[in-house]
Amino acid sequence: xxxxxxxxxxxxxxxxxxxxxxxxxxxxxxxxxxxxxxxxxxxxxxxxxxxxxxxxxxxxxxxxxxxxxxxxxxxxxxxxxxxxxxxxxxxxxxxxxxxxxxxxxxxxxxxxxxxxxxxxxxxxxxxxxxxxxxxxxxxxxxxxxxxxxxxxxxxxxxxxxxxxxxxxxxxxxxxxxxxxxxxxxxxxxxxxxxxxxxxxxxxxxxxxxxxxxxxxxxxxxxxxxxxxxxxxxxxxxxxxxxxxxxxxxxxxxxxxxxxxxxxxxxxxxxxxxxxxxxxxxxxxxxxxxxxxxxxxxxxxxxxxxxxxxxxxxxx
Amino acid sequence: xxxxxxxxxxxxxxxxxxxxxxxxxxxxxxxxxxxxxxxxxxxxxxxxxxxxxxxxxxxxxxxxxxxxxxxxxxxxxxxxxxxxxxxxxxxxxxxxxxxxxxxxxxxxxxxxxxxxxxxxxxxxxxxxxxxxxxxxxxxxxxxxxxxxxxxxxxxxxxxxxxxxxxxxxxxxxxxxxxxxxxxxxxxxxxxxxxxxxxxxxxxxxxxxxxxxxxxxxxxxxxxxxxxxxxxxxxxxxxxxxxxxxxxxxxxxxxxxxxxxxxxxxxxxxxxxxxxxxxxxxxxxxxxxxxxxxxxxxxxxxxxxxxxxxxxxxxx
Numbered sequence: 001x002x003x004x005x006x007x008x009x010x011x012x013x014x015x016x017x018x019x020x021x022x023x024x025x026x027x028x029x030x031x032x033x034x035x036x037x038x039x040x041x042x043x044x045x046x047x048x049x050x051x052x053x054x055x056x057x058x059x060x061x062x063x064x065x066x067x068x069x070x071x072x073x074x075x076x077x078x079x080x081x082x083x084x085x086x087x088x089x090x091x092x093x094x095x096x097x098x099x100x101x102x103x104x105x106x107x108x109x110x111x112x113x114x115x116x117x118x119x120x121x122x123x124x125x126x127x128x129x130x131x132x133x134x135x136x137x138x139x140x141x142x143x144x145x146x147x148x149x150x151x152x153x154x155x156x157x158x159x160x161x162x163x164x165x166x167x168x169x170x171x172x173x174x175x176x177x178x179x180x181x182x183x184x185x186x187x188x189x190x191x192x193x194x195x196x197x198x199x200x201x202x203x204x205x206x207x208x209x210x211x212x213x214x215x216x217x218x219x220x221x222x223x224x225x226x227x228x229x230x231x232x233x234x235x236x237x238x239x240x241x242x243x244x245x246x247x248x249x250x251x252x253x254x255x256x257x258x259x260x261x262x263x264x265x266x267x268x269x270x271x272x273x274x275x276x277x278x279x280x281x282x283x284x285x286x287x288x289x290x291x292x293x294x295x296x297x298x299x300x301x302x303x304x305x306x307x308x309x310x311x312x313x314x315x
Numbered sequence: 316x317x318x319x320x321x322x323x324x325x326x327x328x329x330x331x332x333x334x335x336x337x338x339x340x341x342x343x344x345x346x347x348x349x350x351x352x353x354x355x356x357x358x359x360x361x362x363x364x365x366x367x368x369x370x371x372x373x374x375x376x377x378x379x380x381x382x383x384x385x386x387x388x389x390x391x392x393x394x395x396x397x398x399x400x401x402x403x404x405x406x407x408x409x410x411x412x413x414x415x416x417x418x419x420x421x422x423x424x425x426x427x428x429x430x431x432x433x434x435x436x437x438x439x440x441x442x443x444x445x446x447x448x449x450x451x452x453x454x455x456x457x458x459x460x461x462x463x464x465x466x467x468x469x470x471x472x473x474x475x476x477x478x479x480x481x482x483x484x485x486x487x488x489x490x491x492x493x494x495x496x497x498x499x500x501x502x503x504x505x506x507x508x509x510x511x512x513x514x515x516x517x518x519x520x521x522x523x524x525x526x527x528x529x530x531x532x533x534x535x536x537x538x539x540x541x542x543x544x545x546x547x548x549x550x551x552x553x554x555x556x557x558x559x560x561x562x563x564x565x566x567x568x569x570x571x572x573x574x575x576x577x578x579x580x581x582x583x584x585x586x587x588x589x590x591x592x593x594x595x596x597x598x599x600x601x602x603x604x605x606x607x608x609x610x611x612x613x614x615x616x617x618x619x620x621x622x623x624x625x626x627x628x629x630x
Contacts, residue, residue, distance in 0.1 A: 179575040179579040181582070242560070246492070246557065256493070257493075257494075269494065269499075269500075
């Protein structure tokens with residue numbers, strides 16, 4: 001297999017793009033494509049302040065790396081979740097993010113969930129009653145809250161995450177199997193800002209996971225290889241597996257499924273957004289926008305956590 | 316496992332309904348549920364003339380059987396497609412439908428595609444250029460044309476087919492993976508009549524395939540066991556398989572996927588139908604409604620077939 005650009009030996013063959021590339025041309029191609037998607041979906045410009053949510057994994061650190069290379073004003077935010085034995089998983093991923101930011105002389109915001117809110121994610125998950133994937137649900141809720149809080153506080157124009165195509169297709173697949181309309185309609189490469197909520201973008205949403213893994217390895221990015229211990233048996237992994245079965249039988253299916261959805265949305269398949277638009281107001285506790293009655297889901301979770309804590313201390 | 320109604324030995328355990336029943340109670344339950352769906356989706360009444368499309372398979376013959384038992388005015392239509400070695404598959408299924416109608420003293424319309432249009436389905440499929448599943452595509456087109464033609468000619472109020480939940484879920488799954496909006500929005504238990512198009516209903520759309528197989532066997536209905544030889548490797552079988560994998564991991568998933576879709580549609584997830592409504596006009600050849608420029612897809616297929624035929628005779 002030869003590089004389409006220069007004819008030398010290819011290191012990657014992307015069947016879904018019908019494209020094989022050598023190392024230098026792949027490391028050029030992926031950031032150039034990222035730039036194309038940032039512009040296509042009008043995610044942000046070089047005049048805007050970007051906050052990259054980094055976990056220490058291949059996707060988010062690669063994204064940060066790419067944005068810096070492309071000359072964007074990109075700071076990082078790392079949220080320490082207290083996951084793993086004695087928080088070991090989180091400590092390692094934090095270290096990788098700190099080293100990354102120091103090496104590149106970029107600002108990294110660090111929020112320690114336990115210090116800030118009194119408990120780690122596993123502790124929250126234990127105390128609160130949420131569905132099957134308690135830890136993932138609590139973790140998502142917490143990260144969304146903290147990321148927006150920091151983005152708002154420091155005046156970032158946009159908050160970006162390292163979600164790749166496999167992530168996006170799996171989420172869409174799950175939401176579609178359940179016809180979870182509101183979630184489906186909110187799924188997009190970019191979500192515009194609304195009062196109190198910073199704009200969100202996903203510049204990697206059109207890259208396959210294996211492309212991102214190849215990019216991280218070939219760029220010598222030091223990232224955490226292990227998956228989060230709570231992801232084992234999670235529905236997101238299950239839907240990724242289902243999408244991989246479909247992709248195996250029809251190469252490109254994952255990408256088509258996601259892109260055709262975006263196109264169908266643009267072409268008016270769904271109800272106009274104003275029909276399903278929620279009334280948002282400020283949470284009486286933290287001030288972030290919420291569709292809840294009084295406090296937002298995050299603050300409700302904190303309260304629940306504390307109630308349980310108090311109760312268990314009494315008993 | 317005991318029958319929920321009478322406590323005697325159950326012959327079927329329907330996990331997705333959390334319901335086990337003995338033979339007599341299952342044979343009561345399934346028609347009663349069919350009646351419920353006919354009413355719920357306002358498919359037809361006992362004052363209306365119903366035309367049941369029968370193929371000789373378990374679903375359509377069971378449906379006809381149920382409608383007769385329930386006291387509906389239900390005639391049959393059998394379309395002879397010329398499938399199998401020397402049309403053997405079609406001959407057998409035709410015989411089963413004729414025997415069924417004679418035993419029950421019900422009218423059966425028979426249309427022989429070769430006699431009517433000059434060629435069998437396999438011959439059409441060979442001559443015309445249609446996608447991957449040529450035979451299935453040509454067959455569906457032909458059956459839709461003929462069924463509507465007969466329903467219109469004899470003044471039936473509604474045309475019903477034996478599509479079960481597995482059929483409906485698989486079609487929806489395929490259309491959703493491709494975000495084929497128009498097809499998705501047309502998928503429903505009942506499609507109202509429009510000028511030139513008879514109303515269509517699917518009274519079995521909420522029964523699992525295995526429930527219908529059990530009903531046919533326990534009712535001693537003589538049906539054709541073999542699948543159509545062209546269905547092997549078809550996309551419909553592929554999507555059924557994918558749905559079965561999901562159902563295996565989450566019993567009830569198939570049913571939820573379909574029913575949640577119907578509910579989402581009712582709740583306004585999709586664009587109002589008038590946005591995607593097509594302009595239909597009469598085919599200049601057969602007079603049936605079409606969205607095509609001049610002739611309908613069926614007549615275009617006939618013409619293509621004939622062109623090819625003429626060409627191959629010249630050579």
